[in-house]
Amino acid sequence: MSTPRGGRVLRAAPVTALLLAALLALPALSYAAGQPKPLEVAQRKAINPGLGPAPEDLDRSTPAATWRSFLSLGAKGAFPAAAHCLDLSEVPTDRQFDAGLRTAERLYKVLKALGAREDTVRADTPEGPMVDGTPLNYVVAIRFNRRGMRGEIWLRRTVASGSGEMVSLFTRRTVSSVALWYRVLIRHEKIQSGPLDMGLGAVPPDVNRSTPRDTAKGYQEACRHGDYRRAAFYFDLNAIPEAQQAEAGPRLARRLRIVLERTTWVDPENLSNDPGGLPEPGLGDDDELLTTIELKKTKVKILLHRHFFPDGSWAWVFSRSTVAAIDPLYAQYGFGWLGDRLPAVFFNVVVAGVALWQWTGLAIFLLLAWFVS
Structure with a gap:
């Protein structure tokens, strides 16, 4: 009787060991799952060339510096200068000044509505926070859920490939979201929604x-x-x-x-x-x-x-x-x-300046004419 019982214990031992190992690994797995993932430094040909040269005293060297600079300039109404804190690379160069001015003013009002303070962002090194010795290269300054609107405000380390200038900027995703945030949080607009097609x-x-x-x-x-x-x-x-x-x-x-x-x-x-x-x-x-x-x-x-x-x-x-x-x-x-x-090819293919459908029609006409004659 002792042998079978002992055999069951021996067979169960590996299973018990696996369960124990899994339980011990859970905290580490949970920690890893909650860890922010580093990003590459954002590459741009130039930093907002449509805005002209940035003010010499504008500090964008770290996420915290950019954050403080933006809030300080916004408080003074200096939105042309504050626009230099935004990543406007998705905006055509000839429209960056107007778009930057408008977006900077709106973002400042959104930040104030969210209770932003100068010490909200504390990452005062160029690469931002570190995770296991690896720089994140970004900071999530604010996460919010207001009036049914969820959002995140990011700053990211950005380099100009031409000049090598390295700065922290409000990200393109943040910039493109400002208009919607402004409508909901400042104007208190109700965004129309519903099913589609x-x-x-x-x-x-x-x-x-x-x-x-x-x-x-x-x-x-x-x-x-x-x-x-x-x-x-x-x-x-x-x-x-x-x-x-x-x-x-x-x-x-x-x-x-x-x-x-x-x-x-x-x-x-x-x-x-x-x-x-x-x-x-x-x-x-x-x-x-x-x-x-x-x-x-x-x-x-x-x-x-x-x-x-x-x-x-x-x-x-x-x-x-x-x-x-x-x-x-x-x-x-x-x-x-x-x-x-008719299939699209009849209209897309052009021979000697005449579309294929026209050649086809001409061929049919000639064939009918020959047949009738």
């Missing part, structure tokens, strides 16, 4: 609508593959009855492609790659201009719009006003009935 069904996993650039690229790629059903997910079809969206969406996606190809070249790289988009004069904070197309005696703006969902997430899609303009634009620039039915 329910008639199309579930959004395919390869549809990326995170930024204006992602949306433009995704739409163009879907069109190149002739996948107009997927391309329709980049549209705001909410003005169309849900039961008609599955049919109308692909047709409109195809028609817009034809209009764009016949009127203007759109390079997605010219669009913002930030989730918050790039504020533009004369447009709403949630709109970004793709291009403008003449329609009779007017000009139609082809806009991307940020649509908010009830959970706080969003998607960049072609705006409702753009979707409503597609059929009138197609009536002027499209190929009518043929354009809705």
